[in-house]
Amino acid sequence: MILSHIVAVSENGVIGKDNKLLWHFTEDLNYFKKRTTGKVMIMGRKTYDSIGKPLPKRFHIVVSRTVVDSLHEQVKYVSSLKEAYALAEKLTLSQNWPDEVMIVGGGQIYRESLADTDFIYLTRIPGKYEGDATYDLNLPKEFGLAFSQFSDAHPGLRYEIWSKAQTIADES
Numbered sequence: 662m663i664l665s666h667i668v669a670v671s672e673n674g675v676i677g678k679d680n681k682l683l684w685h686f687t688e689d690l691n692y693f694k695k696r697t698t699g700k701v702m703i704m705g706r707k708t709y710d711s712i713g714k715p716l717p718k719r720f721h722i723v724v725s726r727t728v729v730d731s732l733h734e735q736v737k738y739v740s741s742l743k744e745a746y747a748l749a750e751k752l753t754l755s756q757n758w759p760d761e762v763m764i765v766g767g768g769q770i771y772r773e774s775l776a777d778t779d780f781i782y783l784t785r786i787p788g789k790y791e792g793d794a795t796y797d798l799n800l801p802k803e804f805g806l807a808f809s810q811f812s813d814a815h816p817g818l819r820y821e822i823w824s825k826a827q828t829i830a831d832e833s
């Protein structure tokens with residue numbers, strides 16, 4: 662199983678405020694969709710609440726200290742990251758989900774899972790924002806920049822892929 666963060670971060674490391682995103686870039690939302698569709702996602706309970714409903718064609722593992730049964734077949738609550746990894750591994754091994762599992766936030770879950778992560782899909786959002794959820798842009802030094810491309814549509818917005826193995830990620 663490969664674990665990847667996917668995150669959009671402003672210049673000062675802010676990723677959200679009051680359990681909401683602070684910007685709206687359709688291109689970046691489409692990038693998120695492209696990178697996550699068909700895959701298993703792991704997220705914190707607050708991020709799941711902020712999305713509000715399951716996203717199509719994705720399996721949602723929600724980490725919370727209060728485990729509840731979801732009404733949705735593709736949503737499962739677990740009580741720790743360790744359990745999230747175990748369930749993700751089971752899904753990728755036995756139920757035809759791809760090997761890459763996407764960790765989609767928020768701040769707490771990114772921090773707690775960084776040491777286990779192989780790739781970081783980092784969208785750099787231009788500007789500084791005030792917020793209460795953050796992502797540390799001082800990436801651990803074992804990560805190397807494998808890919809970097811400015812957006813066509815939005816000046817200053819940049820897509821990067823950081824890899825522990827420093828290999829170029831599959832762009833197909």
Ligand SMILES: NC(=O)c1ccc[n+]([C@@H]2O[C@H](COP(=O)([O-])OP(=O)(O)OC[C@H]3O[C@@H](n4cnc5c(N)ncnc54)[C@H](OP(=O)(O)O)[C@@H]3O)[C@@H](O)[C@H]2O)c1
Pocket residue numbers: 667668669670675676677678679680681682704705706707708709711724725726727740741742765766767768769770771773794
């Ligand atoms: N810019 C981006 O790319 C991006 C992506 C995702 C989210 N966001 C933003 O990030 C913000 C949310 O982030 P956040 O840091 O506040 O919350 P979060 O990481 O989404 O969720 C935190 C919750 O996860 C559960 N949790 C965390 N660690 C746990 C552990 N070790 N064991 C069991 N449960 C654990 C707890 O749920 P319980 O309270 O239920 O116990 C905790 O309250 C929002 O503003 C959202 O819009 C931004």
